[in-house]
Amino acid sequence: MLYLITALILPAIFIFFKKWKKSKNGNPTKQLPPGPRKLPIIGNLHQMRNPPFRRFRDLSNHHGPLMHLKLGDCNAIVVSSPEIAKEMLKDLDPSFANRPQNIATKIMWYNSSDVVFCPYNDYWRQMRKLCINELLSPKMVRLFESIRRDETARLVDSLRESSGSYVNFTEKIFSLSSSITCRAAFGSACEDSDTLMKMIGDTLRMAAGFEVTDLFPSSRIAAALSWGKVRYMRKMRRKLDVILDDIIDRHRRNRAKIAPGDGRRLGNSEFGGEDLVDVFLRVKEEEELKFPIDNHNIKAVLFDLLTGGTDTSAEIVDWAMVELLRHPRVMAKAQAEVRQALKENPSIEQNNTVYNLKYLKLVIKETLRLHPPGPMLPRSSNKEHSINGYTIPAGAMVFVNVWAMHRDPRHWKDPERFEPERFEDKALDFTGGDFEYLPFGTGKRMCPGMTFGLATVESALAQMLYHFDWKLPEGVKAEDLDMIETVGVSAPRKQNLFVVATPYKLAH
Numbered sequence: 001m002l003y004l005i006t007a008l009i010l011p012a013i014f015i016f017f018k019k020w021k022k023s024k025n026g027n028p029t030k031q032l033p034p035g036p037r038k039l040p041i042i043g044n045l046h047q048m049r050n051p052p053f054r055r056f057r058d059l060s061n062h063h064g065p066l067m068h069l070k071l072g073d074c075n076a077i078v079v080s081s082p083e084i085a086k087e088m089l090k091d092l093d094p095s096f097a098n099r100p101q102n103i104a105t106k107i108m109w110y111n112s113s114d115v116v117f118c119p120y121n122d123y124w125r126q127m128r129k130l131c132i133n134e135l136l137s138p139k140m141v142r143l144f145e146s147i148r149r150d151e152t153a154r155l156v157d158s159l160r161e162s163s164g165s166y167v168n169f170t171e172k173i174f175s176l177s178s179s180i181t182c183r184a185a186f187g188s189a190c191e192d193s194d195t196l197m198k199m200i201g202d203t204l205r206m207a208a209g210f211e212v213t214d215l216f217p218s219s220r221i222a223a224a225l226s227w228g229k230v231r232y233m234r235k236m237r238r239k240l241d242v243i244l245d246d247i248i249d250r251h252r253r254n255r256a257k258i259a260p261g262d263g264r265r266l267g268n269s270e271f272g273g274e275d276l277v278d279v280f281l282r283v284k285e286e287e288e289l290k291f292p293i294d295n296h297n298i299k300a301v302l303f304d305l306l307t308g309g310t311d312t313s314a315e316i317v318d319w320a321m322v323e324l325l326r327h328p329r330v331m332a333k334a335q336a337e338v339r340q341a342l343k344e345n346p347s348i349e350q351n352n353t354v355y356n357l358k359y360l361k362l363v364i365k366e367t368l369r370l371h372p373p374g375p376m377l378p379r380s381s382n383k384e385h386s387i388n389g390y391t392i393p394a395g396a397m398v399f400v401n402v403w404a405m406h407r408d409p410r411h412w413k414d415p416e417r418f419e420p421e422r423f424e425d426k427a428l429d430f431t432g433g434d435f436e437y438l439p440f441g442t443g444k445r446m447c448p449g450m451t452f453g454l455a456t457v458e459s460a461l462a463q464m465l466y467h468f469d470w471k472l473p474e475g476v477k478a479e480d481l482d483m484i485e486t487v488g489v490s491a492p493r494k495q496n497l498f499v500v501a502t503p504y505k506l507a508h
Helices: 002-024 052-063 082-091 103-108 122-136 138-143 145-161 169-186 193-206 220-225 227-257 276-286 295-326 328-341 358-370 450-467
Strands: 066-071 074-079 166-168 376-380 385-387 390-392 397-401 468-471 498-503
Touching (some): 052 074, 082 385, 082 397, 103 227, 122 138, 138 450, 145 169, 166 169, 169 276, 169 295, 220 227, 227 276, 227 295, 276 295, 328 450
Parallel strands (some): 074 397
Antiparallel strands (some): 166 498, 385 390
């Protein structure tokens, strides 16, 4: 930041006096929401800290639940109250249904032609509908039960082999989630998973939109300062192209081998039908879509699935295990429920046992409250609005601080405490209708993969609690675990979790 300020000091002085002279000429300004004092050029950048949602919460405590920040050249509106969030995301939806655009989404998601970062328009509706119908619907999620069971069994076997030694739980859960997502969407696990895992983590950190060139989009100096990051992203995009092009080419070759009218197999899915890539290739060839698609459009959506389907589920399981290790009472209660329910048949989904694991569901809900996978809902205003008497400028970035709302003492008793039992009294769900609890967002941009991700989370946690007793490595205390999140679109824990897993039957 000091380097940035130094690099901009001379043009800053010039622009400051230019704006001062313009204001002296009597140009009217509309009343923006309150916020901290701003410096010329950089605005409030000097007051930012990582992770930003924690800093936004601290600033909002002083300046109110509707706050204006100037981040470089960009207007940013921070919302941290359920009432204002409801007005923006429900009453004024779709006026706030757009996503802010930044350099990472343009490079890594093929000019934002995906579903997550695409502008709100008819093309977005088309691609979202295809994803939900062919991969993310409750019917499809049930179909993928055998994949979840198979991959979870592999993880259990791997942990048994490491019995008595500490393992990197974060990496193993990430690998599990990645394999489930790839097999469901592409028909097979990704071969270059290590490269993909690193790429997903790096990309999600940069997609948050806080790169210098995002905050000063018209500045050549900012572009020069960001040249290294842009070059790195383009290098990652080339690696991503290799991985995704291989997936698409393999599907195209296999589809060409399927004889017309062959009732034995219709596509590349493990179940004999079409998987999502097959569907995209078919509708592309038939040219019946209102908005024709090419390989770049397909790859943009596939990268959505890799990042969202892999990162979100793994992050929730990882945070849940951290909290269980920090709260032995909750761990014991959850394990007792799981082991009682699965003692006759450890296959959780095969006998619909998952529906009876009520306390485990409370643990997941409380994990999502304290550690929402999307700590801030990034939106953009498509036109000027007036809210609570304040002007929200057209094109302003809007950050709905879900992380702060989930910890607001006005809506939650002892908000910093991990207490799953609170949801026995609070009948809140994930559907986006309760604005004090929005772990998956709300409105038209609500996470379409919620059902898919939760199925992985419930299955993985139940199997981990059933098959193993857990403890931290020798010398590591639960109360000393670092609970700070890393920077990015999602909010995984900054430090990986290392644990010792002891097989349950050996321990008892």
